[in-house]
Amino acid sequence: GLRLWDDSIRALGASSRNLKPVAQYTTKSRWQNSRHSDFCSTKRKLARIYLLERARSNKRSARALIEELAPGEAIMGLVQVAYRLDITDREMMRRQFQFLSSVAERVPVKRLIVPNDFSALSAVRLAVLYDLSNRSLPC
Template structure:
């Protein structure tokens, strides 16, 4: 069972085929239940069903899918939204499901990005495309009905960026993309992986081998970005140059 204090509980069977919401607290809206299900529960169910997913947000480019992962608040969704508003289809927000094999491929999530109010203002997103996420957060879900804004098919995963903001007081720093040693890349993926039961040794072994394969097939890099919304365009250009194999400026 997955319990969300003062909100609701979810009971999941042993193989992840049935999910039941129960014990919803008084005043908890259907919108909040939906958010808990699709953004918190289902990523863990993916793992329970024998597949792997990363806590990452991703967009599709002509060179393949690029994914952004990093700690909460590092700007994954904001950066992805800046790509989407510039014409690059969204693949997922926060849960990147991956298929096994060669090449590694991404599976689509749903058309929506969760953003804080300051990100919405900085991006200039239309209020008509915003919906409340849940009653306990001020985040909004950025959605768009245009077909081209969402990638609904499986695509090759081209790059994974471990997102890192520059320290306070260094906002003038430029965008930096760094190669990672194989072990550092693997550890970054392990930190980003979803796990339903951290005591399940068979699952942990399966996941380790899968992520090792991802690190071998997909280039994983560190993406250091200024802690400044005005730098989003520069970050996009740096990522696109990197995907194209062009040297950084």
């Protein structure tokens, strides 16, 4: 399931019967798509990890950008988005850092800069598909 704001729910066309409140401190809703509740039952090799970043420009642009990350940037990017239950547990932090370092060595980690506009989702999808096929997007 996903935790989404109202505008994301509308953009996905989510059915209200699949929505549940997340918690009293947020207006987000939890969405469970019953058609795809068992997304994948077999192991798959992870081809890429994309670290999402919103485009800094306020201009409406449908262009998505994918940037290569240096190994250190990749590890630190993964560390930034990792969830930690207890930030005072040094041993857990050490294990997590080792794990994320291992992941970054095995799986390409890239920055995916997305426009802040739902109408650009098809362009984002196209950029990812081109990247996964190891081709460059046409200009």
